Amino acid sequence: MSNIEVASTDIVLPLPTSVDADVAADIEKESVFVSPHVERIFVEPDGRSVRVVLKERAPTEEVRDKATRYLDVMARQVSGFDTKVFLENKRQDKGPYLADANLRLVEQGWLHDYGKGQVAYSGPVLKLAGLISDKAGELYAATLGAKDGQFPALVDAEILHKCGYFDSHPNAVTFVGNVIEDFDAIEAFRQANSCSEGALLPQPDHVHVDGMCLNPAACFPCYPTMTGRTLQTGECHSWLGRVFRYESRNISGLDRLYEFNVRELVFVGTDEFTRECRGKALKIVNELIAFFDLDAVVQTATDPFFATVSAAKKFWQQAQEVKNEILIPVAKQDGSRKVLACGSINLHGNFFGTKFDISCDDGEPAHTGCVGLGIERWVLACFSQHSLDPKRWPAAVREQIF
Ligand code: AMP
Ligand code: ZN
DSSP states (O other), rough: OOOOOOOOEEEEOOOOOOOOOHHHHHHHGGGGGGGGEEEEEEETTTSEEEEEOOTOOOOHHHHHHHHHHHHHHHHTTTOOOOOOOOEEESSSOSSSOOHHHHHHHHHHHHEEEEESSSSEEEEHHHHHHHHHHHHHHHHHHHHHHOOOOOOOOOOHHHHHTTTTTTHOOOOOOOEEEEEEHHHHHHHHHHHHTOOOOOOOOOOOEEEEEEEEEEEESSTTTGGGGGTTOSSSSEEEEEEEEEEEEOOOOBOOOOOOOEEOOOOOEEEEHHHHHHHHHHHHHHHHHHHHHTTTTTEEEEEOOOOOOOGGGGHHHHHHHHHHTTTTEEEEEEOTTTEEEEEEEEEEEEHHHHHHHHHHTOOTTTSSSSSSEEEEEEEEHHHHHHHHHHHHHHGGOOOOHHHOOO
8 A cells, every 4th residue: 555645636545444455455456457547546545445546637437436436346256265375495505685676687688678567678687487388397297298389379258258357357458450451441551651750550440450459378279279178087287488468557577568478387187187286386486486596485366356356256266276476576676575376276176178178088068177387477586586796696596597
């Protein structure tokens, strides 16, 4: 919860019920999706009311109504669950955390931030990103027999719909737009840009959105490739996937990108098989945390669902312990700590097996589960915890990246 100056145009609204720090953080984060006229919403320290910070010339009454409906669903979220901790590691490196590692990496020339949630990297940052992905891939192959693969960055809306993504995260989707197949529209677009100073986008009625999206979760494109198959006990797949999530104004450095990489592991088979795989994957995650020498915990968690679906789905995820998160602390700009969700370990039950017609020998729909490691967040966590001084890094990592 943050304190901010109140401008005369800001609106103060009561919350329908008082909220704890977790729900307050969710309200603030998701507030970028409330209205184009809202800068942000901040929860007051007592958790009983909020300040809605408006943009210039905002229609106050319209925003008040929208924000009230938003707060009504967000404040009803269940929180305060007992979290169950599955593993905890303390690093060997005793040096201080590096404040604002994002900026330090830019200064080193190893990271370029385009400013819209995309980054380019090279040198030790690139080598570390590759090492994290490769090391996880090798362990998954050795322990679980995970097979390699490659999947497209574009995904059909029909697939996302089947995966339930429009229902759970409608705010995060990116649709691809193309200039319509029309000689005049294409020519108008070409001519407008041929002598313009900056890029001019085609007029809205000259663009069509035909249902291709940028893939927002690494594992989705893998399920349609298994349609119609009957598996014996089960099988595992692992690959490096490119993922896109529209995070609006929440983008920030390597921690919250629009476009990022995920080392994915998917296991498909009987219920028992997927639970066994989850157990083995947890051990591998433990090995990775130790290999990179990180302070970290793995514990039960819930997805940041869109406001109106939050309550029920979060409750279900917590109660069933189907989502565990790898939480790794980093230092913020001012040196204080925050925890980054660097990966998730999920069980999906027979949801994807049913939707994509994948079955097991016993005739039942296959169960699935996945582990996604956010590569850029792991990179940030490693530099934050070991600094830019190679001497502080574990020898096996140092030799490969510096
Ligand atoms: P999820 O499927 O939502 O659990 O995401 C898998 C992992 O991707 C998360 O645990 C994060 O480490 C990473 N991740 C999610 N969103 C972002 C983002 N906007 N920027 C960078 N990494 C992210
Ligand atoms: Zn997944």
